[in-house]
Amino acid sequence: MNQINDRTTVNGKKSRSRVLEMSINGEAHEITVKPRVMLLEAIREKIGLTGTKDGCESGTCGACTVLVDGQPTLSCITLAVECEGKNIRTVEDLADGENLNYLQEAFLDQGGTQCGFCTPGMLMSATALLEKNPKPTRDDINKALEGNLCRCTGYNSIVDSILQVSDQGVKPRLL
Amino acid sequence: MILYDFEYERPGSLKEATALLNETGGDAQLLAGGTDLMPNMRVEVVTPSLLVSVSGIEPAAPEKCADGSIRIDSLTKLSDLVDAELIQNELPMLAEAAHTVASNQVRVMGTLGGNLCQETRCLYYNQKHDYQFVEPCYKRGGDCCYPFPGNDRDVCWAVYMSDIAPVLIALDAKLEILGPDGTREIAMADLYTGDGMNPFTLGTAEIIQAIFVPPVPERFGWGYHKTTVRGGLDFGTAIIVIVLQLAEDGETCCWAKIVYSAVGQGPLRPTTTELSMEDAVLDPALIAVAASQEISPLPHHGFNKGFLRENIRVYTERTLVSAIECAQGKI
Ligand SMILES: Cc1cc2nc3c(=O)[nH]c(=O)nc-3n(C[C@H](O)[C@H](O)[C@H](O)COP(=O)(O)OP(=O)(O)OC[C@H]3O[C@@H](n4cnc5c(N)ncnc54)[C@H](O)[C@@H]3O)c2cc1C
Ligand code: SF4
Ligand code: FES
Ligand code: FES
Numbered sequence: 035m036n037q038i039n040d041r042t043t044v045n046g047k048k049s050r051s052r053v054l055e056m057s058i059n060g061e062a063h064e065i066t067v068k069p070r071v072m073l074l075e076a077i078r079e080k081i082g083l084t085g086t087k088d089g090c091e092s093g094t095c096g097a098c099t100v101l102v103d104g105q106p107t108l109s110c111i112t113l114a115v116e117c118e119g120k121n122i123r124t125v126e127d128l129a130d131g132e133n134l135n136y137l138q139e140a141f142l143d144q145g146g147t148q149c150g151f152c153t154p155g156m157l158m159s160a161t162a163l164l165e166k167n168p169k170p171t172r173d174d175i176n177k178a179l180e181g182n183l184c185r186c187t188g189y190n191s192i193v194d195s196i197l198q199v200s201d202q203g204v205k206p207r208l209l
Numbered sequence: 210m211i212l213y214d215f216e217y218e219r220p221g222s223l224k225e226a227t228a229l230l231n232e233t234g235g236d237a238q239l240l241a242g243g244t245d246l247m248p249n250m251r252v253e254v255v256t257p258s259l260l261v262s263v264s265g266i267e268p269a270a271p272e273k274c275a276d277g278s279i280r281i282d283s284l285t286k287l288s289d290l291v292d293a294e295l296i297q298n299e300l301p302m303l304a305e306a307a308h309t310v311a312s313n314q315v316r317v318m319g320t321l322g323g324n325l326c327q328e329t330r331c332l333y334y335n336q337k338h339d340y341q342f343v344e345p346c347y348k349r350g351g352d353c354c355y356p357f358p359g360n361d362r363d364v365c366w367a368v369y370m371s372d373i374a375p376v377l378i379a380l381d382a383k384l385e386i387l388g389p390d391g392t393r394e395i396a397m398a399d400l401y402t403g404d405g406m407n408p409f410t411l412g413t414a415e416i417i418q419a420i421f422v423p424p425v426p427e428r429f430g431w432g433y434h435k436t437t438v439r440g441g442l443d444f445g446t447a448i449i450v451i452v453l454q455l456a457e458d459g460e461t462c463c464w465a466k467i468v469y470s471a472v473g474q475g476p477l478r479p480t481t482t483e484l485s486m487e488d489a490v491l492d493p494a495l496i497a498v499a500a501s502q503e504i505s506p507l508p509h510h511g512f513n514k515g516f517l518r519e520n521i522r523v524y525t526e527r528t529l530v531s532a533i534e535c536a537q538g539k540i
Contacts, residue, residue: 041213044258049214069217069260075210092248094442096314105317111247112318115217116264159313180441181312
């Protein structure tokens with residue numbers, strides 16, 4: 035196994051940075067990163083979009099979920115260099131200026147967000163699901179959100195939000 | 210961020226990938242979906258100096274070969290495996306096993322090859338050491354074993370937790386392995402050394418290229434069970450796979466295979482019990498007792514041996530009943 039002696043060189047040489055082009059929320063970006071930088075840090079620190087959350091950093095909580103070419107991806111365990119030329123969408127892509135989209139409105143209607151830390155990941159997983167399957171059943175939703183943990187809501191209101199936005203008989207709660 | 214620098218290459222073919230791995234020797238590692246490797250590099254359980262990424266290579270869709278076997282590209286994402294019609298129709302057990310792995314995001318990112326070659330796990334090994342313990346364990350070149358302090362220094366009891374490997378063993382799958390000197394073929398079961406220190410028989414520059422699953426015979430039945438604590442986004446507590454073929458009378462078992470995962474350094478099989486099932490009318494309760502006594506499950510993640518043995522007994526019986534009913538065409 036490679037014993038790490040000096041954390042900033044590889045076999046005595048400085049590791050190369052790379053210039054990457056990627057589209058983030060429809061906008062072309064060029065960023066310079068070392069291979070060790072994760073997509074999560076590229077988005078939050080290089081691009082400055084802090085909607086995507088950093089939770090467990092080990093692939094278990096889903097707070098960092100973004101869409102890479104439409105697929106829900108854990109940005110905390112994806113190297114930024116792996117996303118060269120890819121099309122990335124983060125939670126900032128959902129609202130149109132001040133206007134939330136229907137999915138976000140449904141989360142508000144149902145109380146699907148409380149502290150809000152899991153919400154960006156939940157919204158991106160839900161967006162991917164609804165793009166693939168516009169009328170998901172409760173089971174489909176449970177399976178699609180399996181990788182998104184929430185410590186606050188107890189999940190039912192999140193599932194209800196998705197049933198509401200997909201027009202399956204769940205009405206907004208009176209708040 | 211990974212806390213040390215390494216190099217990164219993205220070749221256009223698996224041939225170039227093995228050449229790159231070969232040049233760098235044991236210090237280089239293949240990067241597929243990264244869902245196992247990235248968390249392990251973050252906590253510095255593995256610390257390669259070069260990552261050879263396969264993300265520039267497009268996997269071929271699963272296809273049927275002339276001899277009836279099904280070829281699956283090792284780079285196939287688990288979610289594509291679950292969705293593939295050919296797999297759902299011909300190898301439903303494989304689709305079910307892939308569907309139980311982790312979460313939607315991990316299935317979208319993770320590949321079949323990476324699932325088979327995932328690192329073994331123990332409560333110490335897969336944690337961040339900086340804030341937990343200072344000294345590395347035997348497997349990391351150190352001088353102790355945290356969960357099993359009585360072990361000898363060449364013994365590691367980290368367990369292998371793939372949900373899919375036991376299915377491929379039960380189905381008699383073959384692996385096509387690409388190395389610097391060309392390809393070779395091995396039986397799925399020969400991928401494992403049974404040694405937790407070094408669980409796989411692959412050479413440093415070898416890559417699993419494809420998996421071949423032969424067609425199943427007539428009156429074939431299967432059962433799959435994964436026990437988890439939470440039911441979702443969880444590694445298995447114990448994973449049980451049973452396949453069998455019934456004779457024309459629909460009662461007598463011609464042969465059967467039982468494979469367990471997550472309870473040993475590699476997948477385990479109770480071979481004596483399997484032999485006793487040949488050409489016999491099966492009593493699931495008795496077989497479950499025999500099988501659970503024959504294998505020796507490793508305690509892991511807070512589950513002790515007694516608990517695991519009882520779990521295996523209970524679910525071997527239920528899984529066997531459903532395998533028999535499946536072969537009889539009842540389910
Ligand atoms: C939160 C979480 C939960 C998980 N739950 C489960 C679970 O329930 N069940 C389960 O089985 N797994 C689970 N995993 C483990 C893992 O994500 C999956 O097994 C996944 O399929 C690994 O595939 P990958 O392509 O991401 O592998 P990678 O991380 O890319 O690779 C893993 C290892 O295999 C090697 N490798 C990859 N491809 C090949 C190849 N073709 N030939 C030779 N070597 C190769 C790599 O060099 C590396 O050492 C979980 C992971 C996470 C993060
Ligand atoms: S079981 Fe293996 S990996 Fe776990 S602490 Fe002991 S030697 Fe290390
Ligand atoms: S921060 Fe990525 S899964 Fe938790
Ligand atoms: S709203 Fe607080 S974690 Fe989900």
